[in-house]
Amino acid sequence: MVPRLTTALKGPLLELEQRILTAQPAIEHWFRTQWQEHTPPFYSSVDLRNSGFKLAPVDTNLFPGGFNNLNPDFLPLCVHAVQSAVEKICPEARGVLLIPENHTRNQFYLQNVAQLGRILRQAGFNVRIGSLLPEITQPTTLELANGNTLTLEPLVRTGNRLGVKDFDPCVILLNNDLSSGAPDILKNLEQTVLPPLEAGWYVRRKSRHFAAYHQVTGQFADLIKIDPWLIDPYFAVCNQVNFHEKVGEDCLAAQVDAVLQQIRAKYAEYDVKQDPFVIVKADAGTYGMGIMTVKDASEVRDLNRKQRNKMAVVKEGLQVSDVLVQEGVYTFENLNEAVAEPVVYMIDRYVVGGFYRMHTERGVDENLNAPGMRFEPLAFEDCCILPNPDCEPDDMPNRFYAYGVVARLAMLAASLELEGMQA
């Protein structure tokens, strides 16, 4: 039994949740019509922040890890959703080659890969795991902390087909976000690659995602008659920043100031007493490296060497040059003393569960997905799809339904984003 989480502020969000709850038939109908026109990503996870007065996504991952953190009760939902996704994309598929991140020691991540393999197998596929790591030259079985094992195999490319020894899959499923680019071995394959290579962080930009999200929430807010700001964070971008050489600080300071101004106006309108803040982070990349919480433009000027080094690189040592300035959303969800950030998981267009990132040492205005940060995952007790209009809107299934709706809006934005890339 997973404990109930509380939010500190209940006023306006209850109103938002009530609006979402009341509009449920209209919302589901709207999503259905969207899926007639757009193709959802194969899978995705969305980090949400719930400030009580605002509920918004802050990151959308198209190569989600963390499937091992979901409530095992919802495994059947994952199996259904995978079957439905494959049926649409490649009904002929029998074999799936899963390509994970290049980790061999991160137990949490490896358990995620094992869980993904399990879901795919239970959905009825032959599954093998192919590694991009050069040191994997033969099948290598890793022991997992939970007693299971995971076998990584070297990739074998034959012409334009990719597989592993004695296995010619129909589908390549990437669980590797391609931060440092698409390896040649993945290019020009005749098999279906999910998600497409362009979804990798070497192409993707958070700013493009949030621009698409802005477009989506505009329509959605019209539909249910809310101020789109209640679900949509402000953002701005600076290109050609070079933290090492102090290039682009003026742009950054100006954008920080502009976004803070916008937030300040909204806080005044809604009588929010907290201090506005922004998150400054790399426009490409993941893992929460190179992230700052900023409450005044002066903070991004005259960074010391340590701060500049921290901001300058993300995963795999990549240099940051495009920087996103995003409205910070306080997280007022907490359990006991720990700050909690919900992460919602989707496969195809279906919400399949989620969990909370919980951390006792972080503040309500800090990013909870930072390097070296050991969060405690806390699986949602609820699957986010069982709203109950007979209960109060802060009733858990109803709050989780709202989380699932906002996460699906971000996922729809990712669909538009990917369409834009492939156009």
Place this chain on the structure above:
Amino acid sequence: MVPRLTTALKGPLLELEQRILTAQPAIEHWFRTQWQEHTPPFYSSVDLRNSGFKLAPVDTNLFPGGFNNLNPDFLPLCVHAVQSAVEKICPEARGVLLIPENHTRNQFYLQNVAQLGRILRQAGFNVRIGSLLPEITQPTTLELANGNTLTLEPLVRTGNRLGVKDFDPCVILLNNDLSSGAPDILKNLEQTVLPPLEAGWYVRRKSRHFAAYHQVTGQFADLIKIDPWLIDPYFAVCNQVNFHEKVGEDCLAAQVDAVLQQIRAKYAEYDVKQDPFVIVKADAGTYGMGIMTVKDASEVRDLNRKQRNKMAVVKEGLQVSDVLVQEGVYTFENLNEAVAEPVVYMIDRYVVGGFYRMHTERGVDENLNAPGMRFEPLAFEDCCILPNPDCEPDDMPNRFYAYGVVARLAMLAASLELEGMQA
């Protein structure tokens, strides 16, 4: 926590289950290709019998009651499946009119209707319940034993559209098996009617269903290299029987004898020690009325008046004229002293759970769905879609996976059957 059920015989069925388990990727691929060509019924339930040496469906219901008996943990599966079904059939749908059986006192049935309404609402539809009962002339709220209420409303037909007051639905969902024919008010509607009227028992014949099932299992048995008999019961039909006037007894005796002979040969082949038996029942209709267990052709001759009366009518007083003679499958599943019969539920092409009919006063060769019979429903602990190849084939998830596969074969047969009617 639902207790584990046991089967008395474990030999050949373990082999069958093992075969099904090993072939899982091939089976799921095969089902996917089938659903490219055929449309599954909106919903269905399949009564299975597990004799240890044989696992077979004995009835397929296209207007399933009993959703209230499913494990509430699997409610999200129902919601996903309904969303997927509607998306394919009528993505524009917002409102669903549910038309139940004409019961106002059967608490078990009413709770089923309430549960169906809940599933549809959670899938995002506006739902109202329209009654065919002439005495429902205004909205009538019934109190349910579990504390909930259910409101039945009189149907309103305007031109070729059916609804209830102030509600013009996109879809009419029948949970009424139309035993006594399709009422005029349901005919020639411009809205989508699910399942189609032809699925009603006034048209449907069990023999046509089992002929389609025979065709399906022939292909399936080829696929996984088994004797189709292990999942397919023999059957034969007598038409123009009149029990009251003792017309057709010769035909019946001959068919009983023929089917018993076929079973006897198979029992010899598989070294089964039990006595072969057949079930004699109406070829149309439901509710297990007019059902006999027969071990010798002589038993269908010279029925006494009481037996003849019992066999002559089914639900709603309909006269039986077409009679099905079906191979009886022993049920050797039991819990403590009670005989148990699994019923698997599906929405669209997805297995969404099931339950056991349990009865202490019935024998292993008797029908467990008989009038006046109070069975104890026992929800499956498992959702039938999580086979685990690392466990023994009699491990519960694996047994339930086999149940789900055989139930889906029957559901596929129903698809062919409905296509045949609409052709």
